[in-house]
Amino acid sequence: MDESRSDRKRRAILDAATTVFLSNGYLGTTVDEVAAVAAVSKPTIYKHFGDKRRLFVEVVAGTVDEVSDAVLAAVSGLVDTRNVEAELRELAQRQLALVLRPRVIQLRRLVIGETSRFPELGRTFYERGPGRTIAALSEAFSGLDARGALRVADPVAAATQFNWLVMSAPVNQAMLLGDDRMSTAAELGRHVEGAVRVFLAAYSPREDLSRDQDPGDKP
């Protein structure tokens, strides 16, 4: 990698800031401490990031992008797969492995806790995290619908449902019950199997044959 000196400094500051924010929280972090950990001067931090607020948004964006980039890479395998069920399970496992890392759970807690005072943070997290994943899933489900591998009338709704069916139970447990009550690999495996089964019951084209929808039920 041919990083310029300025890029290297920027990266060192971001790494240091991630560590310090995650261990001290937003209010408990000072730019002095980040400067000390990054071994740069305070003016260097201000030059690169403006202020502490902006630095924190960059830390959040950086960590969330890292996760989303990896999730999106996994989603891209979905469109051409010959085994939708297996591919959905693999994607779900991958997604959970990424978001359940202690650093990511910790950041999620921090962002949610600061959102009332600091709305830009929650928006950054949502748009670059769940927002991006749901958009990519939605496109993939459209493609699968187009070639008849799924039957999805509303791809955004289906993507939203899949995302939270997979994510919510383990992520909420990790966020609220802490690291000592993290799901085991076997529990996650069963959870993913159940989530994919429910999703495919609704969207697999085979199931569709038997669904007795009553068009007179609701307009």
Added chain:
Amino acid sequence: MDESRSDRKRRAILDAATTVFLSNGYLGTTVDEVAAVAAVSKPTIYKHFGDKRRLFVEVVAGTVDEVSDAVLAAVSGLVDTRNVEAELRELAQRQLALVLRPRVIQLRRLVIGETSRFPELGRTFYERGPGRTIAALSEAFSGLDARGALRVADPVAAATQFNWLVMSAPVNQAMLLGDDRMSTAAELGRHVEGAVRVFLAAYSPREDLSRDQDPGDKP
């Protein structure tokens, strides 16, 4: 209501503490301020609640119990219903109306933000909130399975899936995107309809006839 003087004081302190914690956060709240808002002395607060930490746990427990009691009352309508689909929709709407109140969203943010430092808080929230709801739903789904209105092999898994299918998308949006991006009533209605449709595709006994499960697929 024949509340004793001590009960009335306790309630006044809890109401004041809820207001102050929600507007200032945990670290930003002092017992002095709660005492001033409740119009009681500081020793009275210590006598009733021990310390600030314990007071905050009581505030969280009180708010979460209020929501859960109402959700559980709605769940109780499920077992004997003759229209499972309509009842699930009604339950989901009721649950969302309860958890999306700004005060509850605000408390959820606060609890998640404090869980790293203060694990008891997250556990209290989880066990009295989602934990209790999922347990009640699980029992209701068992009952519906027993009388053939649903086909649910694993009631806890089904309850967990239903809970998060309904809750996650709107709650995450409210928590991360803030009050100005709250779902409209029409959006919530469509969301609930979709969640119930997906759930019933997996668990309605009619659907079950067509499900071609391959027992050789996975042990």
